[in-house]
Amino acid sequence: MRNSQIEDLLPLSPLQHGFLFHALYDQEVQDSYVVQMVFALDGALDAAALQAAAQALLRRHASLRAAFVHHKIKEPVQVIQREVELPWREVELGGLPADERAAVLARAIADDQQQRFELTRAPLLRFVLVRESATRHYLLFTSHHILLDGWSSPILLQELFALYRNGADVQALPRVTPYRDYMRWLTSRDAAAARTAWRDAFAGFEEPSRIAPATTAPAVPDTVRIDLPDALAQALTRLTRGLGVTLNTVVQAAWGLLLGRLTHRRDVAFGTTVSGRPPELAGVEQMVGLFINTLPLRLQWRPEESVRELLLRLQHEQSALLDHQHLGLTEIQRLAGHGELFDTLVV
Structure with a gap:
């Protein structure tokens, strides 16, 4: 990575150190810290506008452009890149028989969930837009937990749809408090x-x-709901x-x-x-x-x-x-x- 592509270098938070360790330790199995959300979107949808809104999120938030570098350095660092390409993919289900669509959708969701992130390559998030019909879409938003916590996710989604409505105008949204401010606070404790x-x-x-x-054997998480x-x-x-x-x-x-x-x-x-x-x-x-x-x-x-x-x-x-x-x-x-x-x- 050339220096001209680097916007900032930041230390890691305590839990980011932990996530990085687990990602490096269990490289042969599904990463338990890959977080996926699936949304059903009803009504007409402008796919190009939604993609532009997602790309605008990357421009707006430097923390989303972080890669986590650890090789041949004393302490791991977050490398904030100036520009990154948005991982965006579209899947078309409209040409399939109705009874096959649910199975293909379920397989696309499962395949995306199991795909690991390379933590040294930003961004550690991706979008998949699945089109079932002109008025029914599914949006898969997948990220690595090292990048986002549960509090951040709804903020990001609210901004995504605000940017979709305003033509990806980041200037129309409130000023971002940079993640660097939090890291500075953290190191001052x-x-x-x-x-x-x-x-x-x-x-x-x-x-x-x-x-x-x-x-020490790796395992895939499971859920029991009560x-x-x-x-x-x-x-x-x-x-x-x-x-x-x-x-x-x-x-x-x-x-x-x-x-x-x-x-x-x-x-x-x-x-x-x-x-x-x-x-x-x-x-x-x-x-x-x-x-x-x-x-x-x-x-x-x-x-x-x-x-x-x-x-x-x-x-x-x-x-x-x-x-x-x-x-x-x-x-x-x-x-x-x-x-x-x-x-x-x-x-």
């Missing part, structure tokens, strides 16, 4: 204070909380309001108690995912990039402690760590004295 806080939080923690056999009854959801809402705690705290406490029963321990740890968007950074709520971080949560419980006392204590303990959520998981686990603290995560 008090790392020493964060290390002390996490070391204190896990002082005396004796052993990791694992409920599955350790394995819907909670409305009555239970309403009861949980009443409980949180009455105690002045968040629903997140209740779910974390419930999992911690179950984890304690499964491991026969009263001091357990599991993972959590935090948004990582600092409220003091202007414009952070509309920024596009990867801000989330995976962190350990320690729950110590005592049989004589009431549910109310447990929930209030847990929320207080987690609030005390809010200013230190920028530290990487690997370093926190090292500070806790263990190579791996948990094998479950609650979001």
Whole structure:
């Protein structure tokens, strides 16, 4: 890559380091961090205008033009390129018999999901537009998680359709707060204070909380869905309001108690995912990039402690760590004295 094509060089966030490691480690299987969304679009559609809108997103957001370079350098970096070509493909189903279209669509979606990204080549996203008829299309938007978090995705999609409506005029949209501002904030944090806080939080923690056999074999993720009854959801809402705690705290406490029963321990740890968007950074709520971080949560419980006392204590303990959520998981686990603290995560 010639220097004239490079717009910026940025460090990686803690979780980006983790995603990069997993992408390099499990290169022979489906990448678990390839994220795909599929949208059904009804009505007349201008495919060229939609493609132009998607290309405009790349011009607007420098973070979408990042490649992750790691070879022959001391630390991995994000290389922000000035211009990148939008990966865009169109699939035509209109000429197929009606009974074949669903199968071809399902195969196109599955094939796209399984296609890995080369993290050293930007952009780490792609679009596939499937045309079933003049008034029915499917848009496949696929990206690597190292590029975007769940908060960013709806922002990006809102802008995509705004650009589709306005003729890809990026000047008509609000100013972008650059991802570089977040990286500057990240590197300005008090790392020493964060290390002390996490070391204190896990002082005396004796052993990791694992409920599955350790394995290094790669695996394809699967999903089991269980819907909670409305009555239970309403009861949980009443409980949180009455105690002045968040629903997140209740779910974390419930999992911690179950984890304690499964491991026969009263001091357990599991993972959590935090948004990582600092409220003091202007414009952070509309920024596009990867801000989330995976962190350990320690729950110590005592049989004589009431549910109310447990929930209030847990929320207080987690609030005390809010200013230190920028530290990487690997370093926190090292500070806790263990190579791996948990094998479950609650979001």
